[in-house]
Structures are given as C-alpha cells and as structure tokens.
Amino acid sequence: MSKCYATNYNSSPHKGNGNTAVILDPFLQGMKEAGADISLHYTDDLIISACRGDLRCMTHTPGTCIHDDDMRWLFPKMEDADIWVLASPLYCDGVTGPMKTLMDRMVPLLQLFVELREDRCRHPLWTPKERMIVLVSNCGFWENESFDPVIAQTKAFAKNVHAEYAGSIIRPHGPTLKAMIQKGLPVQDVLDSIRDAGFQLIDKGYMDECTLNAISRPLKTRDAFLKDANEIIQNIIDHAMIHSESL
Ligand SMILES: Cc1cc2nc3c(=O)[nH]c(=O)nc-3n(C[C@H](O)[C@H](O)[C@H](O)COP(=O)(O)O)c2cc1C
Structure with a gap:
C-alpha cells in the first residue's frame, strides 16, 4: 500500500495506561515503521455528544452534524483517513459507550437515499472513498469467543459506512498480558506479532491470519486463569475492607 493516513481512537477510560493501550501501542x-501517518485520539479527552437522530446531517446540512463539539474537527480527519483503527476494551460484549457514540457520529458521511449494495439496503456515501477499519480490543475473560459480538458489529459497521473490514487485533485475558509484561514473563512474542500485524497492514494491505492468531494465544490455561483471577479479586476485596475499616 502507498503512503497512507491511519486515524486511531482509543476509548478506554484508562487511556495510555490501560490494557487497550498495551496492544494498541505496538500496532x-x-x-509507523511501514511508513503510515498516524494520529491517536483518546475519546476520554474529547467532547463527542450522542447523536440526536434528527438526520439533518443527511438532509438539510449534508455531512454536517447539528452538534458543535470535537467532531467538527475530527470528522474531516476521519473523512480523509485511509484506515480507521477503533480501539476499545470489551464492555458488556461490545465497544464502550464513547466508541459507539463516535461510530454513530460518522453517519454524516452518508446520504439519506437508499440503494442496494451486495443485496442489502444501504445509504450511499456523499463522497466515495476506499477505507479500511480495524478493531483493536482486549477483554477480561479468558475466551477468544468473548469477542464474537464486537467483531460482528465492527464488520456490520464497516459495511454500513462502505469500508473494508481489515481484521481485528483481539487480546483475551488482557489484564494478564499487562501483568506478565510487568513480571518479565515471556510474552514478547505477542507484542512482536501485534507490531508485525500493523506493519503488514500498511505494507501489504492486509494482516496474515497466523499473525492475528498469535496475538490472541492463551497466556495460561483456563484453570490457572480462574484460580489466579479469583485470588487477585479476593486480595482487592480484602485490601478494600482493611482500608475502609481504618477510615
Ligand atoms: C463496564 C465493564 C464491562 C465489561 N464487560 C466485559 C465483558 O463483557 N467481557 C469481558 O471479558 N470483559 C469485560 N470487561 C473487562 C474489560 O474488558 C477489561 O478489564 C479490559 O482489560 C479493560 O481495558 P482497559 O484497561 O484498556 O480499560 C468489562 C469491564 C467493565 C468496566
């Protein structure tokens, strides 16, 4: 792929210190190493109001939302971008609220008219452009299947905004990855695979399936995960009790 611009949104409330950042940063x-121009935004730093659903952006003021907030300057950046990287921790099996609001606020890309595309009703783009969308997500639970609903939503969203779904960087038991990095345990292969996936996307226009699979490999058995997670949770509760008793 030639020089391209990738705009990245991280919707974790923990911003650069969260588990989402642990996987987004190497991506x-x-x-960057493959030559892309990158911008990174934390939704927590932005004012992006919820869509009011009056659809004036699709009728009266084509492409312009009624809200005068940070989308006024972000929307043109997203319009220009070749790649949208949507990074979100898994919240109740989907993206976070702020990420969903951002997705809703991309509707001004579309006209209200309806057309058939691949045998489905769609709104046409005001300005046709080729784009790719990548999901970057981590979650608390152990299973890769935790991401099935959010991947399905990202694929559907990509179709809705006429973009190509380029794949997902998914990291189950995300907090375990961060803990293992901090303890110096051998997880560098996961971080290297994430960096490789970012490089491949820009260099070849797609990410290898084996690279994506390496990113979400189990870091421990499920039994060990359950045991360790519950021990940590018990410690947190005990610590909170001691703290509240000493107040
Ligand atoms: C409100 C809320 C909902 C969550 N829902 C899920 C969930 O459905 N499945 C899951 O595996 N983890 C869930 N988690 C755990 C987060 O995905 C996990 O802690 C993640 O590592 C947070 O990433 P961050 O540090 O970047 O914020 C949830 C956490 C919160 C706070």
Whole structure:
C-alpha cells in the first residue's frame, strides 16, 4: 500500500495506561515503521455528544452534524483517513459507550437515499472513498469467543459506512498480558506479532491470519486463569475492607 493516513481512537477510560493501550501501542509502532501517518485520539479527552437522530446531517446540512463539539474537527480527519483503527476494551460484549457514540457520529458521511449494495439496503456515501477499519480490543475473560459480538458489529459497521473490514487485533485475558509484561514473563512474542500485524497492514494491505492468531494465544490455561483471577479479586476485596475499616 502507498503512503497512507491511519486515524486511531482509543476509548478506554484508562487511556495510555490501560490494557487497550498495551496492544494498541505496538500496532501503531508497526504501522509507523511501514511508513503510515498516524494520529491517536483518546475519546476520554474529547467532547463527542450522542447523536440526536434528527438526520439533518443527511438532509438539510449534508455531512454536517447539528452538534458543535470535537467532531467538527475530527470528522474531516476521519473523512480523509485511509484506515480507521477503533480501539476499545470489551464492555458488556461490545465497544464502550464513547466508541459507539463516535461510530454513530460518522453517519454524516452518508446520504439519506437508499440503494442496494451486495443485496442489502444501504445509504450511499456523499463522497466515495476506499477505507479500511480495524478493531483493536482486549477483554477480561479468558475466551477468544468473548469477542464474537464486537467483531460482528465492527464488520456490520464497516459495511454500513462502505469500508473494508481489515481484521481485528483481539487480546483475551488482557489484564494478564499487562501483568506478565510487568513480571518479565515471556510474552514478547505477542507484542512482536501485534507490531508485525500493523506493519503488514500498511505494507501489504492486509494482516496474515497466523499473525492475528498469535496475538490472541492463551497466556495460561483456563484453570490457572480462574484460580489466579479469583485470588487477585479476593486480595482487592480484602485490601478494600482493611482500608475502609481504618477510615
Ligand atoms: C463496564 C465493564 C464491562 C465489561 N464487560 C466485559 C465483558 O463483557 N467481557 C469481558 O471479558 N470483559 C469485560 N470487561 C473487562 C474489560 O474488558 C477489561 O478489564 C479490559 O482489560 C479493560 O481495558 P482497559 O484497561 O484498556 O480499560 C468489562 C469491564 C467493565 C468496566
């Protein structure tokens, strides 16, 4: 792929210190190394109001939302971008609220008219452009299947906005990855695979399936995960009790 611009949104409330950042950062690094222009925004730093659903952006003021907030300057950046990287921790099997609001606020890309595309009703784009969408997500639970609903939603969203779904960087038991990095345990292969995926996306226009699979490999058995997670949770509760008793 020639020089491209990738705009990245991280919707974790923990911003650069969260588990989402642990996997997003090497992905950005890989894209940069392959020559992409990158921008990174934390939704927590932005004012993006919820869509009011009056559809004036699709009728009266084509492409312009009624809200005068940070989307006024972000929307043109997203319009220009070749790649949208949507990074979100898994919240109740989907993206976070702020990420969903951002997705809703991309509707001004579309006209209200309806057309058939691949045998489905769709709104046409005001300005046709080729784009790719990548999901970057981590979650608390152990199973890769935790991401099935959010991947399905990202694929559907990509179709809705006439973009190509380019794949997902998914990291189950995300907090375990961060803990293992902090303890110096052997997880560098996961971070290297994430960086490789970012590089491949820019260099070849797609990410290898084996690279994506390496990113979400189990870091421990499910039994060990259950045991360790519950021990940590018990410690947190005990610590909170001691703290509240000493107040
Ligand atoms: C409100 C809320 C809902 C969550 N829902 C899920 C869930 O459905 N499945 C899951 O595996 N983890 C869930 N989690 C755990 C987060 O995905 C996990 O802690 C993640 O590592 C947070 O990433 P961050 O540090 O970047 O914020 C949830 C956490 C919160 C706070």
